[in-house]
Amino acid sequence: MSHTFWAGTADREARMSSTMADPGRIEEEGYWLDLAQGQGLGINRPHVEVESAFSSPADDTDVAVAQKRIVAEGYCQLAPGKVVPLNDPHHLVENLRRGIESLKCEGWPASFIFLYDEAWVLAGRMANLMRRVSGNEISFDALAWHVDQDRGEGGFSPHRDRQPDDATSTFRADGMAKYTTAWVALTDANPDNSCLYVIPKAHDPGYEAGDDEEGEEDPMSLALPTKESYQHIRALPTATGGALLFTHRIIHWGSRGRKSTEEEARAGTSAPPRCSISIGFSDPSYERPYLVGQPKLGVEGTNKLPDFRSRLALVCAQMISYFERFPVDSVMLRAFYRVFCASKDLYDDRYAESTRKEYARAVQEREGENEGGSEGEDMLDEALEIMLENEAGGGVDFEDDFDDLEADGAGAGPSQPKKARHS
Numbered sequence: 001m002s003h004t005f006w007a008g009t010a011d012r013e014a015r016m017s018s019t020m021a022d023p024g025r026i027e028e029e030g031y032w033l034d035l036a037q038g039q040g041l042g043i044n045r046p047h048v049e050v051e052s053a054f055s056s057p058a059d060d061t062d063v064a065v066a067q068k069r070i071v072a073e074g075y076c077q078l079a080p081g082k083v084v085p086l087n088d089p090h091h092l093v094e095n096l097r098r099g100i101e102s103l104k105c106e107g108w109p110a111s112f113i114f115l116y117d118e119a120w121v122l123a124g125r126m127a128n129l130m131r132r133v134s135g136n137e138i139s140f141d142a143l144a145w146h147v148d149q150d151r152g153e154g155g156f157s158p159h160r161d162r163q164p165d166d167a168t169s170t171f172r173a174d175g176m177a178k179y180t181t182a183w184v185a186l187t188d189a190n191p192d193n194s195c196l197y198v199i200p201k202a203h204d205p206g207y208e209a210g211d212d213e214e215g216e217e218d219p220m221s222l223a224l225p226t227k228e229s230y231q232h233i234r235a236l237p238t239a240t241g242g243a244l245l246f247t248h249r250i251i252h253w254g255s256r257g258r259k260s261t262e263e264e265a266r267a268g269t270s271a272p273p274r275c276s277i278s279i280g281f282s283d284p285s286y287e288r289p290y291l292v293g294q295p296k297l298g299v300e301g302t303n304k305l306p307d308f309r310s311r312l313a314l315v316c317a318q319m320i321s322y323f324e325r326f327p328v329d330s331v332m333l334r335a336f337y338r339v340f341c342a343s344k345d346l347y348d349d350r351y352a353e354s355t356r357k358e359y360a361r362a363v364q365e366r367e368g369e370n371e372g373g374s375e376g377e378d379m380l381d382e383a384l385e386i387m388l389e390n391e392a393g394g395g396v397d398f399e400d401d402f403d404d405l406e407a408d409g410a411g412a413g414p415s416q417p418k419k420a421r422h423s
């Protein structure tokens with residue numbers, strides 16, 4: 001994709017500061033349709049592309065190579081054309097990228113792209129590929145990024161996606177992981193504008209054995225004990241439409257790119273912000289899908305997608321769960337929680353419980369930052385209610401005293417015991 005497609009940095013700055021998200025309209029389908037007008041995105045459109053878009057163009061050889069690489073190294077790279085066809089007449093990748101740009105301009109997190117059909121068409125293709133490669137099904141841990149290096153933004157800091165108590169048991173006998181993530185680049189992603197980096201399995205002592213949570217050393221230090229060991233770190237630049245598939249145990253991160261030079265900004269040759277989408281897939285015996293009662297995605301011959309209510313419920317819960325990674329103001333956080341409370345019937349119990357706890361943690365963090373006001377007081381009441389309910393229900397893994405609730409710090413890495421992707 002040509003960089004000239006993009007608005008220049010100054011233009012982007014102007015557009016971003018000129019508009020504001022309106023959390024009061026979050027439940028209005030029409031609001032989201034207006035926001036995406038002209039981007040080729042729809043909501044529950046019976047459009048023809050949906051019917052033919054659930055398979056991945058990867059052939060059996062691609063699948064076999066991907067399986068081998070994932071088992072050997074913990075990840076694999078797929079060239080453009082293996083998730084979405086190269087000459088896609090529906091311009092799925094480009095339209096999603098444009099949609100994310102619009103969301104960002106309006107002040108919404110990029111993950112709101114999952115309100116639109118096209119994100120689920122892509123999810124269907126990813127699900128089809130991942131089922132063939134790993135046997136895992138969509139878990140709905142879905143996120144999107146718009147990383148603007150010119151605003152000093154970076155991707156996620158180093159982490160593992162999951163920290164199971166018994167890591168070894170989360171791999172099948174053939175070595176395939178029971179949890180895998182597919183990450184698709186919607187723009188070129190490279191060291192200039194942010195791309196993923198990994199420490200391959202062979203150089204990571206805790207990959208399969210698990211991490212010593214009581215130990216002195218964190219997993220990064222164990223994997224990088226010497227100067228030479230840093231040479232094992234692998235950058236994974238990915239071209240637009242290319243994909244990375246990786247397991248829940250690989251240490252990975254999204255880098256911070258470099259700020260464009262004045263000359264680049266003037267000439268309009270700055271690298272575009274990095275846009276990407278990632279979705280988690282799991283063996284339900286290891287982790288159940290976050291949403292219940294959803295159509296099976298990525299099955300040829302079916303064309304059903306999650307409905308708008310389910311999409312909104314998912315995105316709002318995800319934004320609560322990832323509050324440290326994608327910070328938002330209190331008004332927006334509260335709007336997410338309102339949607340979450342009205343959507344209880346859609347969530348798996350475990351996911352709902354952990355999201356509620358994350359909301360309480362988010363509120364506590366704000367309290368520490370003195371972000372008060374009447375909104376703040378209501379939020380505090382909600383958080384206290386969650387904690388009291390948890391206590392009454394015999395919950396064990398949630399600090400029961402506000403004073404003990406520690407904000408974990410956005411840079412926390414793989415030493416976090418649970419849900420490392422979240423913290």
Ligand SMILES: O=C(O)CCC(=O)C(=O)O
Binds near residue numbers: 181254276278279421
């Ligand atoms: O895109 C990024 O910066 C991080 C991606 C990631 O950590 C994931 O998809 O699990």
